[in-house]
Amino acid sequence: MASEGQSPPMSWRDSYKGMSSDNIKGLILALSSSLFIGASFIVKKKGLKKAGASGIRAGVGGYSYLYEPLWWVGMITMIVGEIANFAAYAFAPAILVTPLGALSIIISAVLAHIILRERLHIFGVLGCALCVVGSTTIVLHAPQERMIESVTEVWDLAMEPGFLLYAALVISAVFVLIFHFIPQYGQTHIMVYIGVCSLVGSLSVMSVKALGIALKLTLSGMNQLVYPQTWVFTLVVISCVLTQMNYLNKALDTFNTAVVSPIYYVMFTSLTILASIIMFKDWDRQSPTQVVTEMCGFVTILGGTFLLHRTKDMVDGLPTSMSSVRLSKHADEDGIDGSEGIPLRRQDNSL
Template identity: 70%
Template sequence: MGFSGDNLKGFILALLSSGFIGASFIVKKKGLRRAAAASGVRAGFGGYSYLLEPLWWAGMVTMIVGEIANFVAYAFAPAVLVTPLGALSIIVSAVLAHFLLKERLHSLAVLGCVMCIAGSVVIVVHAPQERTITSVQELWRMATQTSFVLYVASVIVLVFVLVFHFSPRYGHSNVLIFTAICSLMGSLSVMSVKALGTSLKLTFEGNNQLIYPETWCFMLVVLTCVITQMNYLNKISVRRRNSAQTKRVNSPME
């Protein structure tokens, strides 16, 4: 894939975004630990005391900076280039967790990190060129194609089933429930973030896209996805911490 000036900007912004977002998870997790220790009610069990914890907000600000960089990256580069680079935040988070949170990075985790890097490189190198988008209405036509509408409907149904049926019953014992919710919502946010970023870029270039209702619809989807993901990412962080504590307590070596 040839790198134009815009693609290079998007590539660099996506890398910076992964660094900020990966670091934010660690800072937020330390904040969640402090909040749980102070209030006795963990976020995974409905506690929201972390909203009063400055360290959690520091992590949130770091994440916002990363998300802004990611958002701008979508405006410059194709989604097929930016999205795979988001996996690098996993590497940053895993490495920082090993050193700052003293969480052991086992051989399978290292293998997973290597696979993330390899997969991202392969996708980026072989990503197809993106055609130029001249208005948000073009993206809206793509988003309202029958195949994509069916995908969106199936994702929404799955998310509702996970949130209202599986999450209350199994969410605190199986981290895959919360992970699946975040991943499914993330799959919807990619299209909307790309559309919103493109709309703002075109608007700043003199082609006002804010007059179209499609722009605001995409913005609503982005906000919904981000809020939902933030909520369940906090639950994942606390769930992982509880699992690690249980293993240490039950370990005959400690």
């Protein structure tokens, strides 16, 4: 019998009832976002393959996919998912919403296995799982976001020297990747395309946060549309999203979806957290436990990425030396079964 004055233990029902209605709305929106975005990778990939069969593939600079209805279905599906994700941030904190983005990787991988017949070695599956666990660990132990009362406050944070330096480094790295590395290594190294998408994405998320704050305050009666900073953030979001779309299409057309999705998620999440820490100075409110946990998350991500790279040429039941002679992922488009592995580097031995 509990002693007098002791409160009874809280049941799971009491804990659940304590969750606010806004958090529940955010949770549902985040889950819906993962479903739509995960499915969009597959639909867009099908559209890219169909467009590449009758025109110039996106991976080599073609834009015939713009005339393919299936690609637009995938694009609309992704837009719906992103809108749901954007709305989720308006109702629930990022610490609840962001980790659920990992579900899109699982959905994408399952659909790729069923629909696209893309296979991933068992250690590659483990690598994906480690990447997801590491990223989720970092996000779950990230510090709480600071309260923002105006879009001009976000602008002031973006104009501080630390974030300006980060933005300058990101933009410089993106230009180097686009003009130097992509012409030479774009068709053979997956990290080139995904690097552009992730770096640009870290800047777009900061602008999306600003727009979300502006929209929420505007709907609550404090009009933020009169501030020029709101429209500057809008232009940044549009520019970054268009860049991400272009190079993500190239990555999806050149490499298999089951590898593109987790690596893109890991890099995008890591860089976004870094940009948020620099911009909002969240490290000032972190405990040593949080810092150690985040470092463990990064180590987990590195382990998962290493496994993905090491197993890129492995096939179940065959050693790497034997499976290295397999055909490229595009060989099935010529009537050859090329579904025996998922490479991080596209092979040219089918020529």
